[in-house]
Amino acid sequence: MYVVTAEEMKKLERETIERIGFPAILLMENAARGVADAVLKAAETVGRCWLVLVGKGNNGADGLAAARHLVEAGLEVSIVYAEKPDDDCSKETAMQRQFAIEWGIVSSVAGDSSIPWERYDGIIDALLGTGSKGAPRRQYASLIIAVNDSQLPIISVDIPSGINADTGEVYVPCIQAVHTVTFAFSKRGLLQFPGASRAGKVTVCPIGIPVQLAEQLEVRTFRLDPHSLTERLGVDSGRGRAADGHKGTYGHVLLAAGSRSMSGAGLLSSQAALRGGCGLASWALPGQLVLPLLGRVPELMLLGLGGAAAEDWSAVPPQALAEQAEGKDALVLGPGMGRWSGDSAWLRAVWDSTECPLVLDADALNMLADAADFAAWPVRKTPVVLTPHPGEMGRLAGLSVAEVQRDRIALARSYAQQHQVVLVLKGAGSVVAAPSGAVYLNTTGNPGMATGGTGDILAGLIGSLLAQGLSAEQAAALGVYTHGAAGDRAAAKRDSAASLIAGDLLDEL
Template sequence: MPVTGLVDALLGTGTTGAPRGVYASLIREANASGLPIVAADLPSGLDADTGAVHDPCIRARVTVSLAFLKAGLTQYPGARAAGDVVVRYIGIPRTLPPGMKPAGTVLTEAALSELGADPGRRREPDGHKGTYGHVLLAAGSLPMSGAGLLAAKAALRAGCGLATWALPAALLPPLLGAVPELMLAPVADGGSGAWNPAAANEVLRLLEARDVLAVGPGLGRFPGEGAYLRALWEGAARPLVVDADALNILAASGFAAWPRREAATVLTPHPGEMARLTGLTTAEVQRDRLGVARGFAAEHGVTLVLKGARTIVAAPDGRVFVNVTGHPGMATGGTGDCLTGIIAGLLAQGLDAVQAAALGVYLHGRAGERAAALRANPASMLTGDILDAL
């Protein structure tokens, strides 16, 4: 009877490091066979905690994770080596023993509902624009005005009642009417189209009548940038979302010595920005995304959104959530600006930082999936397609 497939049950969750000796030889032979492989619990050679793939590692068609989903199966490159993942119960109790916490929670509609975030974004029948909050964005500069526009439009698409975009005054004329629903607040820039430290006071004045501040998309770098951002960090008594160049300014400004904010704070770095914030290399961040995100959020008292395939949301209390929505077509400029606007829009509606970040990444990914389905080829997707699919 011909062999039509292989079952990998060589190594389990307790192993560390690269397979050696006969195990390594068997893994290489299994991969070279060309037969479909079903891995029991996790592919041999895959780190169960981080998703790191050792050499060699089983390349499975399907992984049957026993009792609980292993964290390493949710993160790349481990997710690729695992193939399709299913969880099957084998008699082990489905509840963890007292004192034991899960490595993380996969974001599903049920998990979001348990978190107190409504994935359906239902509206009250007697609601009005004031019910759903007012977002203020400090974003954009002359060469990158589109980033601010995308973030502002995303905040509105996320359901906030009102949005105001504070922008360098030189940007105002060409943007008038670009999004009729959006209010524009020009900030003095001396005709340069760039930000300056004094602009922080204008932003804080505008924030007095708004519910949340998002800063960073298209901001650019400028003299006095550290003083500008620190003034917002310490002076904004409202929830704050920090993205893009504002994250790079944080990293360059001795952020570790800055005081913790009392109001909710969400940071949304991609792996390169996360590397600058932590002093690690991008490769080191990617090798342990869950651990790096969890540690940073706890150390600095922020909600951290570590973007990328399988975006991670880490809360300051140690909770971690993994988002599995999304599409490779979302690898295009502006999608991070869109996510910033979505999270800010949800914060304005009264969600707390973890709820807004978790629901935001989930909705962002779902919109990307819908947008990809409408394209003849998802490689042609633009961020505007994602906005239209929200």
């Protein structure tokens, strides 16, 4: 459930060794056995001759210990040191190196002679661990390039060499692993792209660090999965219903969405609200747009605002929407609304005059970004959820998309705390950040969801969950997880995820 930085992992290890008294050598042995187990399973398919690439730090020591376990299991193992072993290496690496000698494992140093890659069935990457910073250099870089070129399956120890363990940034060069065995807790860089794309399958291997230490040391980043939804957030990911429930039990969502050219955004968002389980959903539109949409979704109530002649949202007074929001359990604002002169002031008026929980998406986020004084807007008494994609997040924070993507966790957490909102930073591995500082990294979804309309569905779904009484943190986390899972089910029914369209998700919610 917990996801840690390199520094947090160091503290957890230090606390386990120094305060609890658990021997460091046992942590290393447990880690090595986890790596060896993964290699033994792979060897059943690819073959039993493996090469271990070893760096000078403790990551290399883990690899050396794994090599010893593999020899004991009957595999043919060789070691290549990235650098000539000397007194600069860690004491753990020196100890494990001596063990490897005693076990009779053949070793060499990179550069002393060419490596016969064709002899091996697989590679263990124990070059650079979580403490490594910046691009691999010299012989480390040469080894990484060569091993990637070998086309052999690579199992990485703790993290693929060349990934920033905290941000997921991929340096050049970087190992392309088929499997990463990480220790005790997942590292942030393994769940954030582009690092996640280099890690392959990720297995978290317990090594003897008590899980409760993460809570005691205030680790505040979590995997978003059924366990964290249930145990940390206390929500039912199955969205069970009370036997005696009725439509009034499950809340009434108001959606202000859509325009003449983007009515589909409102349709998708409104249907997602219904599929999300709310008892009632009302879709507010400029008055002239209501008639063509009547009956498209029989379960929806349509509300024409601004009079029958109103063609777009610029003709709808903010107070007209605020009046419709009275008594509603959530308001979703923004999908497909379009932009108009003075829309930021219009949004501010809605912000100030409504009291129900609020979800701002799409055009509403761009209105917010253009409000120069947003930092001075009053904190609402009821929750606010913002759902930006990286481009919208960049406009909100005054950053480029590249800067947004550089460290999505830190940015989302900072923005949520500063503005006292729940922020959903969408994209591969969506990030949900709460004002408390808690951050959740989603584990569902697929590239097929990179298509117009999926964000509209997410906004409606989160609004629906808010209307059913979930907190903003619960609704955003459950909404993001459920949305991604629906996308996964929809993609599984097609020959290619590329053919996925947003509407496919609705039947899977």
